[in-house]
Amino acid sequence: MLLITCPHCGPRAELEFSYGGEAHIARPIDPTGLDDEAWATFLYKRSNPKGVHAERWRHLHGCGRFFNVLRDTISDTIVTTYPAGQPRPALPSDGKENAR
Amino acid sequence: MPDLAIRENSLGRLASAARTIPAAMLTVLPDAAKLLFRGRPSSIDAAGKAFGIALPMEACRFATSGNRTAYWLGPDEWLLQAVGEDSAALFAGLAAALAGHSQSLVDVSHRSDAFALSGPQAAYILNHGCPLDLSLQTFPVGMCTRTIFGKATIMLSRPAPEVFHIDAWRSFAPYVWQLLDEARSELA
Amino acid sequence: MSGRFRTPSGGRVDRRRTIRFTFDGKSYQGFEGDTLASALLANGVHLVGRSFKYHRPRGIVTAGSDEPNALVGVGVDDAHYTPNLRATQVEIYDGLVAESQNRWPSLNFDVGAVNEVFAPFLSAGFYYKTFMWPRAAWAKLYEPLIRRAAGLGRAPEQPDADRYTQVYAHCDVLIVGAGPAGLAAALATSASGAKVFVCDEQAEMGGSLLAEKTAVIDGLLAADWTAKALADLAARTNVTLMPRTTAFGWYPHNFLGLCERITDHVAKADPKLPRERLWQVRAKEVVLATGALERPLVFPDNDRPGIMMAEAARIYANRFGVKPGDKALIFTACDSAYRAALDLKAAGVAIAAIADLRAAPGGLWVDRARAAGIDVRAATVVTGTSGRLRIDSVSLAKLGPDGRTGASETIACDLLLMSGGFTPSVHLFSQSRGKLVYDEALQAYLPGASVERERSVGACRGISDLDTVLNDGAAGGSGAAQAAGFAGALGGTFAVHTDSVGTDGFIGVTPHGGHPSKTRAWIDFQNDVTAKDVKLAIREGFRSIEHVKRYTTTGMATDQGKTSNMNALGLVSETLQIPVPQVGLTTFRPPYTPTTFGIFAGQSRGDLFDPLRQTPIHDWAVAQGAVFEDVSLWKRAHYFPRAGEDMHAAVARECKATRQAVGIFDATTLGKIEVVGKDAAELMNRMYTNAWTKLEPGRLRYGVMLREDGFVMDDGVVGRMAPDRFHITTTTGGAPRVLAMMEDYIQTEWPDLDVWLTSTTEEWAVIAVQGPLARKVLEPLVEDIDLSREAMPHMSVREGKICGVPTRLFRVSFTGELGFEVNVPAGYGRAVWEAIFAAGKPYGITPYGTETMHVLRAEKGFIIVGQETDGTVTPDDAGLSWAIGKAKKDFVGKRSLARPAMTASDRKQLVGLLTVNPKTVLEEGAQIVADPAQPIPMTMLGHVTSSYWSTTLDRSIALALVRGGRARIGERLSVPMPDGPITVELVEPIFYDPKGARLDA
Structure with a gap:
């Protein structure tokens, strides 16, 4: 069972959380301005990486907050957690492209 | 004021048949007025002033004064509890004081019922379903949090080293009580 | 006396306490401290089971949890029966009843042994090769046959009578294994004040030290040092010693599953205690001191009863005071078997010879054996064994330098001991996803780099001599304390007097x-x-x-x-001809040893399996004789049968009463959310398809919520209580996901909105009063609310009091009749319900359940999300286009509704179905086709979503989703069923009062 550090409540057992899918996928401001393909990409396309993944979790049975987690999908190691709305932190080993 | 005598506690029947197990006692707590306050930071002071207790800003802490307690539940969420008070009057007072603020106040007095688990083995029994580290270092007196017990969400607080208060939604409260009661069988 | 093979003295068993038990119906005696295996061996019993496939007679091979053969069933009756326990781990107690497995009619004469004759046909992959054809024979013939013939113990058929509990625990350092390395680690780490758990699968802690007779540690004999170490640890308040506790599984982030066996070893267990306790431990640091397992040698007929691991025999002699035989022959590839031979000889076992695989064994232990007069034969192998139910002789042959074997010599014996060296126990390390590294010299896989916060110490990382093991344990324990944030651990070294047995060994098949x-x-x-x-x-x-x-x-x-x-x-x-690391290694998975289902179920059984959610009115319904159904976790009254009524009759009566007079229904389980804040209406606009801005306070509106992909997710009536306050209702099962989705959008997409959500599902009891007389029933009970048609029209809400308690009174109808839903604080729900029921008595008020609710709403063509919808239904499919705010620029799901597939004309659309024979009630889920005579597979046009007998209409009615359904209204289609096709006519999905006059009454 993962031990996840809620940015507000500290480390808690995975049981208290719900998973929320990939992070940093913002809902388009004007959905009607998107063509079908762009909208489908927003709806359905996810990166599904082997390695460090930015994903959303919610401290459902806790403070109720959504937040983001960098988790290695191979080892389940959690690199860091950070509040929703903050950019993905750059990793020491992570190069340039991830700091969006 | 409504005829409070007709109010039914979801734990009433279980409580009246509760076993006496000093190592881990189960006791129903009195009914209370409970308001859920959520709001912008600018409204927090006003809420605290109107309630009579400064709302705790530290995560997972509660503050008590007399029959009133303010529980931190989330960064924009507090449970304001007043034991033995009429929620309508409490609500009206706070709502007036908070007029014009960006906030939400909802009466949840009947949503949950509360009980105490107390005794030297209280933490051990609570860990039969609650995954938190309940040592006094990591869950000190004065701490509160929503967490999980078995398959139910509970609000857990620790007013004294060997006393835990458990607040659970009405339809889950008997389940939580019964699971704890089953767990403490080995101490009977 | 406890058997002829008991040594006159010695061992750790309590010879003053005789224990009586039975095995396969025969009575035996042992001593307290015996395992079933040691007690049987003391009585000369080696044959304890039959093998899985060939039903070969099998005996006890090991003295620990690695035992492959001696699997037994234990328990006086089926309610206390556990199959497949290892006799080497079963502690005996007075009255223990054990039996062997996989034999019929008896262990000595097993009919299944006929498989031996067919052995040539039972080779690798025989299942795949033999039982392929004919295909039909698999389920009826082959599978039952194989299941009966090949197998382990029998599953008990009675419910398990024992209690099992589960508990979470946290510690700074968890030490797995209480052998020398684990004890040294525990002493070191606990000196720092860290909270330490030490678990060991055995009844007694000490591991290999418990069979050690000569080693001296810090001036004490091993046994005395062990006792002192355990006493020291027990005296430290920060240490929890957990014997009989197997760390069986490693889960992410240093979370380990430990199974503690609490009552299995006790004759008369305290009924309050659980039989087993699952410890779910989160440890800051873990020290693995899991030791090593001796390897068998692989030679012809190496599986007879009486063939045993050499170290196991030493343990039986030294620790249990049991001679595993009278005359032993030893086959070894390492020095430790010499140590075993000497200890067995000291215990009174004659040593026929030591056959050593190695070309030129030498050194201290070999010299000692020779000095003791033991016949040591270098470069000698076992080429065969004989003896039907117990070994009676062994064939030895010299191994030439070319690897060929010479002439064989047969030696009589009743015990053959083997040792191929030791394999480090890396199971838990491997479970923690650490990579194993092959060590050529040791011919063993050892723990490599850690992935989790753990370290291995002692024999499980390839260290074998007692002094280095102890020092390694101390260093590891000290390191773990520091890593957990505790200074002051004791490193230190131990002064040990012992003799190395080296690290030789062999893997593979001996020549x-x-x-x-x-x-x-x-x-x-x-x-x-x-x-x-x-x-x-x-x-x-x-x-x-x-x-x-x-x-x-x-x-x-x-x-x-x-x-x-x-x-x-x-x-x-x-x-x-490739190196071992290239062959690879299979993955170790939990559990380390077989674990009962009981601890995984824990307390979640019977009524505690799930929360049984009950409304405040539940007990009243029980008293009225209601039949309940599960709706998500809720118990809801399904119908209220009177004496002699079946469901059909009860529902017919309930429907009629509600349509003609008044019915009362518990709608408390509806989800409710309070939406408050100055941007509440804006949030509603974004979350629901409907327009909310113009809804006035005091009015209700039916709302539809989509997922972002455009499909219907939930629906419900929403009341505007104030400009900045909405009272949402959701479906019973949908409440949590609606709240979660709305929170998600508020928190992550629109944090600028001044609006907050609070779940009020359980704040309100909801009492639906429905029917033409509903107003008459409620009028006398309310204060400050004018219920008249003019003052309180359909789809309005008023706040006031009913029966003296606050209410939010909705005028709303899910039945098509004049109706109200009375919301009162839940604690008052029962009292208000009873008051309304009493007030309704003169009007024939009738309680109804969810089945009647379903029928009444289907007559009106009201959909139920989850019944008419299945996650692939758009609002238009469900006939809800009217509920979409056309002028709204955006709402969740809107953009998806414009995707091409969502607007195709052949989408499945909601229609009504009337069977041509009005008496025929369709089956929900039945498929709909155009022509039932078409070849299979037919083209399916849709399916029945709801189907009922309507008493009101005196005929059956149904709702369905049908391709291009709205354009087909008036057509006839067919529902193929086993008894023949049913012809149906497609109609508008509303069967009763289409103008809604009754609602507005």
Whole structure:
């Protein structure tokens, strides 16, 4: 069972959380301005990486907050957690492209 | 004021048949007025002033004064509890004081019922379903949090080293009580 | 007396306390402290089971949890019966009842042994090859046959009478294993003040020290040092010693599953205690001190009763005071078997000879054996054994320098001890996803880099001599304390007087000179896999050990190959002429040893399996004789039968009463959310398809919520209580996901909105009063609310009081009749319900359940989300286009509704169905086709979503989703059923009061 550090409540057992899918996928401001393909990409396309993944979790049975987690999908190691709305932190080993 | 005598506690029947197990006692707590306050930071002071207790800003802490307690539940969420008070009057007072603020106040007095688990083995029994580290270092007196017990969400607080208060939604409260009661069988 | 094979003195058993038990119905005696295995051996019983596939007689091989053969069933009756327990771990108590398994009619004469005759046909992969054809025979013939013939113990048929509990625990350092390394680690780490758990699977802590007779540690004999160490640890308040506790599983982030056996060893267990307790431990640091397991040697007929691991025999002699036989022959590839031989000789066992695989064994232990007069034969192998139910002789042959065997010599004995060296127990390390590294010199896989916060100490990382093991344990314990943030751990070294037994060993099949196809040398005892099977798999092209394992089943028994994996690897490596690391290693998975289902169920059984959510009115419904149904976790009254009524009759009566007079219904389970804040209406606009801005306070509106992909997610009536306050209702099952989705958007997409959500599902009890007389019933009970048609029209809400308590009174109808839903604080729900019921008595008020609710709403064509919708239904499909705010620029799901597939004309659309025969009630879920005579597979046009008998209409009605359904209204289609097709006519999905006049009454 993962031990996840809620940015507000500290480390808690995975049981208290719900998973929320990939992070940093913002809902388009004007959905009607998107063509079908762009909208489908927003709806359905996810990166599904082997390695460090930015994903959303919610401290459902806790403070109720959504937040983001960098988790290695191979080892389940959690690199860091950070509040929703903050950019993905750059990793020491992570190069340039991830700091969006 | 409504005829409070007709109010039914979801734990009433279980409580009246509760076993006496000093190592881990189960006791129903009195009914209370409970308001859920959520709001912008600018409204927090006003809420605290109107309630009579400064709302705790530290995560997972509660503050008590007399029959009133303010529980931190989330960064924009507090449970304001007043034991033995009429929620309508409490609500009206706070709502007036908070007029014009960006906030939400909802009466949840009947949503949950509360009980105490107390005794030297209280933490051990609570860990039969609650995954938190309940040592006094990591869950000190004065701490509160929503967490999980078995398959139910509970609000857990620790007013004294060997006393835990458990607040659970009405339809889950008997389940939580019964699971704890089953767990403490080995101490009977 | 407890058996002829008990030594006159010695061992750790309590000879003053005789224990009586039965095995296969026969009574035996042992001593307190005996395992079932040691007690049986003391009585000369070696034959304890039959093998999995060939039903070969099998005996006790080990003294620990790695035991592959001696699996027994234990329990006085079926409610207390546990199959497949290892006799080497079962502690005896007075009255213990144990039985052997996989034999019929008896252990000595087993009919299943006929499989031996068919052995040539039962080779590797025989399941796949033999039972393929004819296909139909599989389910009826082959599978039952195989299940009966091949197998382990029987599953008990009575419910388990024991309690099992589960508890979470946290510690700074968890030490797994209380042998020398674990104890040294515990002493060191606990000196720092860290909270330490020490668990060990055995009843007594000490591990290998419990069988150690001569070693001296810090001036104390091993046994005395162990006792002192345990006493010291027990006295430290920060240490929890957990004997009889197996760390069986490692889960992410240092979370370990520990199974503590609490009452299995007790004759009269305290009924308050659980039989077993699952400890779910989160440890800051873990020290693995899991030791090493001795490897068998693989030679022809190495599986007879009386063939045993050398170290196991030493443990039986030294720790239990049991001679495993009168005359032993020893086959070894390492020095530790010499130590065993000497200890057994001291215990009174005659040593026939030591056959050493090594060309020139020498050194201290060999010299000692020779000095003791033992016949030591270098470069000698076992080429065969004999004896039907117990070994009676062994054939030895000299191994030439060319690897060929010479002439064989037969030696009589009743015990053959083998030792191929030791395999480090890396199971938990491997479970923690740490990578194993092969050590050429030790011929063993050792823990490599850690992935989790753990460290291995002692024999489980390839360290073997007692002094280095103890010092390694101390260093590891000290390191773990520091890593957990505690200074002041004791490192230190131990002064140990002992003699090294080295690290020699052997993996694979020992040379035997026999014909490869005529000899059977067992690699995996429990799954009956021989070297021949593995070689066959290789010949047939299997290369990866993962494939060889699955094809032959080697290592796939309940012991997960604890004694067999390395020999299988050695054999594959030798056969393919590739190094062991290239062959690979199979993955270790939890549980380390078989674990009961009981601890995984824990307290979640019976009424505590799930929360049984009940409304405040539940007990009233029970008293009225209601029949309940499960709706998500809620118990809801399904119908209220009167004496003699079945569901059909009760529902007909309830429907009629509600349509003609008044019914009362518990709608408390509806989800409710309070939406408050100055941007509440804006949030509603964004979350629901409907427009909310113009809804006035005091009015209700039916709302539809979509997922972002455009499909209907939930619906419900929403009341505007104030400009900045909405009272949402959701479906019973949908409340949590609606709240979660709305929170998600508020928190992550629109944090600028001044709006907050609060779940009020359980704040309100909801009492629906429905029917033409509803107003008459409620009017006398309310204060400050004018219920008249003019003052309170359909779809309005008023706040006031009812029966003296606050209410939010909704005028709303899910039945099509004049109706109200009375919301009162839940604690008052029962009292208000009873007051309304009493007030309704003169009007014939009738309680109704969810079935009547379903029928009444279907007559009106009201959909139920989850019944008419299935996650692929758009609002238009469900006939809800009217509920979409056309002028709204955006709402969740809007953009998706414009995707091409969502607007196709042949989408399944909601229609009504009337069977041509009005008496026929369709089955929900039945498929709809155009022509029932078309060839199979037919083109399916849709399916029935709801179907009922309507008493009101005196005929059946149904709702359905049908391709292009709205354009087909008036057409006839067909519902093919086993008894023949049913012809239906497509109609508008509303059957009763289409103008809604009754609602507005």
